[in-house]
Amino acid sequence: MSEKENTLATKYDPKEVEDKWYQYWESHDLFKSVPDEREPYCIVIPPPNVTGVLHMGHMLNNTIQDILIRRARMEGKNALWVPGTDHASIATEAKVVKRLAEQGIRKRDLTRDEFLKHAWDWTHEHGGIILQQLRKLGASCDWSRTAFTMDETRSKSVLKVFVDLYDKGYIYRGLRMVNWDPKAQTALSNEEVIYKEEKSHLFYLKYYVDGLEALENEEQLRAEGNIIHKDEKGYYAVVATTRPETIMGDTAMCINPKDPKNQWLKGRKVIVPLVGRVINVIEDRYVEIEFGTGCLKVTPAHDPNDYVLGKTHNLETIDIFNADATISEQSPLYVGMDRMECRKVIVEDLKAAGLIEKIEDYENKVGYSERNSDTAVEPRLCMQWFLKMKHFAEIALPCVKNDELKFHPAKYKNIYNVWLEGIQDWCISRQLWWGHRIPAYFLPTDSEDKEVYVVALNEEEALEKARKIPGYENIEASQLRHDEDALDTWFSSWLWPISLFDGINNPGNEEIKYYYPTNDLVTAPDIIFFWVDKLGRKMSKSLGNSPDPLKLIEQFGADGVRMGLMLAAPAGNDILYDDSLCEQGRNFNNKIWNAFRLVKGWEVADVEQPEASRQAVLWFRNQLNDALATVKDHFSKFRLSDAMMVLYRLFWEEFSAWYLEAVKPAYGQPMDRATMQATLEYFDMLLRLLHPFMPFITEELWQHLDERKDGESIMYALIPEPQQADQELLKAMADVKEIVAGVRNVRKQKNLPNKEQLTLQAVGGLNNPFEAIITKLAGLEKIEAVTEKDATAAAFMVGTAEFAVPVAGSIDVEAEIKKLEADLEYTRGFLASVEKKLSNERFVANAPAAVVEGERKKKADAESKIATMEQALQTLKK
């Protein structure tokens, strides 16, 4: 056996290992979960875009989920992680349209069904990619449950919920100003608009006052603070705007009634530049007096505020844009021109006509479509479907306020509250074909402005409902017109956790009862962090610009990348990508790999257990239990990076550097059975603890560690409850490390070879249960209890204990004295501060007894240390 193991490469190669074990896990159905008597632990994957590929944000998110799921599984819970994808209607439709365009096909030339066929083809081609990538990462999802937001079950659920909410009055249809994406030609929700600071210009346009030839009492008006513009063509008002191309839609000019600058404009009419339309000057306190000139052009069709003004003041609405943001027939000028082009042209025309007073540089925020990032969103007035959010906010807020539902980290609680409290109705309709078609059916009416419709699951039900409407008793199915629009993707996403278990179509089914009701899932409410509606989406977006995760996996192995991510991302903070972190992860893999090579290389024989090994076995059992408890605590607080770091150190420092060195037989010597068994047991436990973080290498080594049956896996090896660790022993080991380090320092300073066995003098004797470990790791011949150390020995202190190594040849007395004196000075200062504290009556009276006691001990320790040092100094100076 050892012969074979010893031929293992000195470097771990993840490539061979990872695919092999993933296939093993999948083919043995190890990710699968069905309800049983165990406690359930369920995470529902926030469905990534079907069109997407993994980026670092996904990687982090899914690594975290996989760690939690694997850990829960190893705690004996019935762990289920349901994967799925999201149909991402707007993004997918855009990509399909683009591909069709490349083939010379225009969307508008296709029927809805034809287009959908292309979309499905596209989805089938690209849809699985992201899920394949998750497999590379090691995600232990139950793939048999893979769902898609547009599969049959989910689609039925979505429509059912829509009809239900409509019937209850939470969904309505209305003419509203919405965010319009002119490229995708669809409405967007507020959440799909991203505002960007942009350098632009503020154009000051002249609006001549209609029919005003001479202003009486002009001087007096000026004296009262009016700012009156006048040129050879007459009196004019100046309006500042960033969007001069919208002047064709102006139907009023508005001033603040209290604005002293513009009093003279009250009750007058002005002429829209170039257009020539005469509009009223209206007054509204909405207008900021300080901004620009205090004169606002009002374009009710193209600005949300102007829309409100238009309603208040009964203004005409002129929609000068087509759906693709070209100028519409309603405009007197520039018909058919693109809005951006129009802006350039109109500015030139205005200049030429002398209608621009001045142009200033200006920075403002422009909304862009989240999915078509190069397309500025246009406010547009149109009929859309809305969900009344107030009702849902009222349900959702208290759960978080009273901590029924928790965020990790907690700071997101406030963000969530603010977001929900200020929430506006959600525009849920999209003018897209790819998505859940809105289950509304329009009935013929005598006027275009009038809408009569029914909302129903399907055509038959719609017909039934329609026939109950007075006047439509005899309507035929062919007269119903199914709404062309689709629902916002997020309308299906929010139902995802329920619809996965078919809880909407089939309420109360066995699976939903077992996995879903969150109050039955002790831990599930905590993980809402991963399912935080739009918040989660926003958080992961900032991680978009990172390197290709698959390349990283190729380079460092999935385990290495997973670990790099955990090291980089303390809970809740954005990750900062750095190659060196993955490198550190990879190096750790290698460390584990080599520790395994060492252990498996040992020959076992019937020899007596060395004392050092016996002591090391005892110590490490306690060390392991201590770590077990710490890791458990970190997990309970979702501090996965901290848990990882504890294990990293446990394996590297405690196990490899100390334990293995302590039990390692001399070259060519065999290993005793007891130590070997304990070592294998520890190794097994370390692998289990590490498995959630690094699933592949741990499986590989665990399988090698012992005979395993086919289908057996570390995935289901249990992580036990921590047992009480003996803190005295851990403290004793800490001393051991210091003593060994002390001897090693002496070796280094005196240039003594490691092979030379030394004697260690312990002044006053050594009281430590791990003496044999010290002897072995410090390379000692013996440890001597002495009352006084050799005058020429190299000395060091551990706590209050003094040690010395007699060395051949003399020591540098001068240097030694200097060092001791510096130490002495420091310790005296320390003592002084402690004494000062203790002599302060208020401290002694007010501080807790334990603290005072601690200070007394510090004082005693310092005094004894000083005494020792003084004596040593005297000896040296002799």
Place this chain on the structure above:
RNA sequence: GGGCAGUUAGCGCAGUUGGUUCAGAGCAUCUGCCUUACAAGCAGAGGGUCGGGGGUUCGAAUCCCUCACUGCCCACCA
């Protein structure tokens, strides 16, 4: 414009109810080592006025005030 976080070693961070030698771990850096598991390694070392100032307290990285800077969120100033 409003709100919320944060500022601790070169870097990214931990530090729980103020008190145990509490100023920390990791990476990086420096020094010495190819010691028979591992140079992707081993053994060591250095490095911080805890953003500035003030206050409360016997005692402050920790609590309060204030200033500075950074980040995030929200908002209709054309």
